[in-house]
Amino acid sequence: MDEAGRGPLAGPVVAAAVVLSSYHLIPDLNDSKLLTSSQREDLFHRIQAKALAIGVASVDSDAINEINIFQATRSAMSQAVCRISPPPDYLLIDGPISIDLDLPQRGVIKGDRLSFSVAAAGIIAKVTRDRIMMELHEQYPQYGFDKHKGYATHAHREAILRYGPSPVHRRFFKGVAESLLPLFSKTF
Numbered sequence: 001m002d003e004a005g006r007g008p009l010a011g012p013v014v015a016a017a018v019v020l021s022s023y024h025l026i027p028d029l030n031d032s033k034l035l036t037s038s039q040r041e042d043l044f045h046r047i048q049a050k051a052l053a054i055g056v057a058s059v060d061s062d063a064i065n066e067i068n069i070f071q072a073t074r075s076a077m078s079q080a081v082c083r084i085s086p087p088p089d090y091l092l093i094d095g096p097i098s099i100d101l102d103l104p105q106r107g108v109i110k111g112d113r114l115s116f117s118v119a120a121a122g123i124i125a126k127v128t129r130d131r132i133m134m135e136l137h138e139q140y141p142q143y144g145f146d147k148h149k150g151y152a153t154h155a156h157r158e159a160i161l162r163y164g165p166s167p168v169h170r171r172f173f174k175g176v177a178e179s180l181l182p183l184f185s186k187t188f
Contacts, residue, residue: 001080002094002112002122003073004032004129008150009160009176010143010169011133012058013069015076016124017084017091019053020117026050029119031112032126044127047120055083056128061168069170074099094118140166 005013020026026046028039035043048054057079059072067075077099081091091105094112098105111118130149137145143159143166150156150168152175160169160179169176 001077001091002032002118002125003076004122004125005150006069006073007152008170009152009156009173010061010145010150010166011136012060012129013064013072013076014056014058014125014129014132015073015080016121016128017053017055017077017080017088018047018051018117018120018124019084019088020047020050020120021052024050026116026120029116029123031110031119032122033112035123037130040123040127040130043120043123047124051120053084053086053088054124055080056124057083058129058132061170065171068172073097092118094122136168140168 001015001017003013003015005011026043028043032040057076059076064072074097077093078101081088081099081101081103088103091103092111092115093099093105093107096107096109098107108114108118112122133145133149142163144155148156157175160176165171165176165179171177171180
């Protein structure tokens, strides 16, 4: 299990859980951050074709604003696991994290570099999130989500200052919250 989108200023956090067979290895699996966009797309399709099960879930920016990114990540992960049938016997989770499910589990730091199934989950989560951000770009083209996928690039921060945050921005994240301060100071 892995997630994508904990750090961006906008958009959802997406989690994926992938069950792979030891008999059907998928060459070139790696940490999604070490792959190009086209490599991730290719692996996304190969993982879907060979995985025994895949569960994907996302938690949107409204929920992230309400419960915080850590709890939103845990929620997305739990939902992703619950979408796998039959349920897995054991969870390997990328990073020092656990989720509230009655399943044996282990958080593995840099798990996406140590486990093929965690790497596969990271790729599924990243490609799914990138596709969501491309859809959000159609709604909010002024922010350039098609280029940075919501991450805190200079161009993205400049767009937030120019246009204010959109409904899909994470209002309490540094880089967004500061743009709201002038609004709050005018109301008091």
